[in-house]
Amino acid sequence: EVQLVESGGGLVKPGGSLRLSCAASGFTFPNAWMNWVRQAPGKGLEWVGRIKSKTDGGTTDYAAPVKGRFTISRDDSKNTLYLQMNSLKTEDTAVYYCATCLTVCMTAEYFQHWGQGTLVTVSS
């Protein structure tokens, strides 16, 4: 069974930093492209960024609002995805989900499997 479990959320002051983790199991993590998607309280979904598999270059892409402040990385030996968030702003307050595509991604990448999310609150 595919499982994605996020952790690391919490309360942080504006300008602070936080690192989220997403522990993966039930699939071959090194082969998967991994995404972060967030949802502010009462708002819609917003893509944060992704990291490709190392065999596909291991490169990252980011949404404009987080570029230069957030960094996505992966540790394939630990089957874990990370989101390092620096210079946090109040508007970064959201539930952060990790998501991946495993079996329906022949033509494009989709958010097929999701974690349960972890809440990040940026407030003074």
Place this chain on the structure above:
Amino acid sequence: QSVLTQPPSVSAAPGQKVTISCSGSSSNIGNDYVSWYQQLPGTAPKLLIYDNNKRPSGIPDRFSGSKSGTSATLGITGLQTGDEADYYCVGWDSSLSAYVFGPGTMVTVL
């Protein structure tokens, strides 16, 4: 302001049909595949439709998707109370080099 446009809400009686539109541009929907997600209250989103019109295993055929030009549509037939949720369309925007989500549509079963 979302790059993709969806109606804020749609509603219908049980057993009826609803359609949700998703309008974009040539840099996103017009140039790539569309997917749709259902988010029940308090839960993580679930993939409903991928490649414009395909359903993952386990998704009932009451859900359907289509795309024409720079617009896509999600259809739900035989509406059930369990379908009350928010629905999002998603596409890759080549100008932004980013995935873009629609603002979401709340489906209400009257």
